[in-house]
Amino acid sequence: MDTPMEDNFAELLQRCSRQDQQAFKQLYQEASPKLYSLALRLMQKPELAEDVLQEAFIKIWQKADSYNVQKGKALTWMATVTRNKALDKLRSLKLKYAETDIQYEGLDFASDDLEPEHQEDLSQEMQRLRECLKQLQPAQRECILLSYYYGHTHQELSEKLNKPLGTVKAWIRRGLETLKPCLS
Amino acid sequence: MSELNRYQNPEIFEKLAMSYAAGTLHGRARRRFEALKEQHFYLEATTNAYESQFGSLVELLPNEKPSDQVWKNIESSIMADISESEPKAEKRQWFSWFKQSYAFALMALLVATLVVINPFSEIEEAVAYSVVFESEDKTPMAITRITQDDLSVSVDIVKDIPVDDGSVLKLWCRLKKGGKAMMMGTISKTGRTVLKIDEKEWDNLKAVGMLEITSESAKTSASPMTKKTILLGQLNPITR
Structure with a gap:
């Protein structure tokens, strides 16, 4: 079952596709805190994260008519738009994780011991993904989540975790292999 | 390779x-x-x-609040976007008018007319469909693409399918609302098979949820008793 918020995002996107600016403002107000949080982790600098958020929302407005439920949930579609904008920007800036003053790191927010009331807010898709992620070894899970949330390369993970590059690559490969049948 | x-x-x-x-x-x-x-x-x-x-x-992720300037920048950008786009402005006026109207029958008639003749209609239509067929153990075995421009269904068998020599593979579609599967054609056990469809069949794909490939004896007619579903895949619309 969809969460009430998720239903709302899909409906707001549909209204955005009809150029409804009030709906777009509401969508921004409700979805931007999560999307900005994602952009912050990927970009590490608030000013860059705000640039990404701005570009992402302009694209969301322009492409709202291309969203349909078959592309997944509205929030995950918007997260993908934001994440791809962030990765494009990182690529264009050739910004390296090691060159920034790290302000956002760690995976405390993705720990297994969520409060029950917080778990109720999660969509069915996220709860299913969490169950799949629990099947991974902690190091495999950590590498995949750090890659997703922070955009770390294998080399950066190797340095951050102080493990050989080959070990990190193997963790990720085996982690994804374990996830595949669970997600299928 | x-x-x-x-x-x-x-x-x-x-x-x-x-x-x-x-x-x-x-x-x-x-x-x-x-x-x-x-x-x-x-x-x-x-x-x-x-x-x-x-x-x-x-x-x-925890919620993080961006500065107010971000929304101001977005708002001014989309306002500029809207003012440059005449057809979109026209569409907005139409929509506002619809919202205020209580003449239900007239609205239904206008909507129907717009759907048929409105050249600015932005209802998203699929231009192609894709299917990745998987075996029971979730191994991808075949890929299908259905394209509107040449009205063709192209089935590529990418892994060996274990079937008897005397059997044939057939492609079927299943409606989203359920019901009996409908046959689309016979396909080769290896390589690519291209099936042609007509405009009506293309339109009917909107109602299709799954495709399946069955194996059945070449000597018997297709019936639920003789065919065995070996591959299944969800029909995914591709839009521009």
Whole structure:
């Protein structure tokens, strides 16, 4: 079952596709805190994260008519738009994780011991993904989540975790292999 | 094996799509995959499916508030966008008028007319469909693409399908609302088969949810008693 918020995002996107600016403002107000949080982790600098958020929302407005439920949930579609904008920007800036003053790191927010009331807010898709992620070894899970949330390369993970590059690559490969049948 | 063939192998492209969506594909490999994804609809469809799954991870993030200036910049940008777009402004006026109208019958008539003749209609239509057929153990075995421009159904068998020599493979579709499967044609056990469809069949695909490939004896007529479903795949619309 969809969460009430998720239903709302899909409906707001549909209204955005009809150029409804009030709906777009509401969508921004409700979805931007999560999307900005994602952009912050990927970009590490608030000013860059705000640039990404701005570009992402302009694209969301322009492409709202291309969203349909078959592309997944509205929030995950918007997260993908934001994440791809962030990765494009990182690529264009050739910004390296090691060159920034790290302000956002760690995976405390993705720990297994969520409060029950917080778990109720999660969509069915996220709860299913969490169950799949629990099947991974902690190091495999950590590498995949750090890659997703922070955009770390294998080399950066190797340095951050102080493990050989080959070990990190193997963790990720085996982690994804374990996830595949669970997600299928 | 050429690069194209490598990427047509579901075992390879599905791993790459998953890695791309999870964010573990970097550098030149990521750029190369993006270029191929633009060209090959099945890579795009598979990647979208995984991006949708990993995208849920955003729900776990704590909320962070951006500065108010971000919304101001977005607002001024979209206002400029709207003022440059005459047809969109026209559409907005139409929509406002609809909202205020209580003449229900007249509205229904106008909507029906707009759907049929409005050249500015932005109702999103599929331009193609893709299907990745999987075996019972979830192994990708075949890829199908259905394209509007040439009204064709192209089925590529990418892994050996274990079937008896005396059997034939048939392609079927199942409606989203359920009911009996409808046969689309007989396909080859290896390589590519191209089936032609007509405009009406293309339109009917909107109601289709799944395709399936069955194996059955070449000597018997198709019936639920003699055919065995060996591969199943969800029909995914591709839009512009």
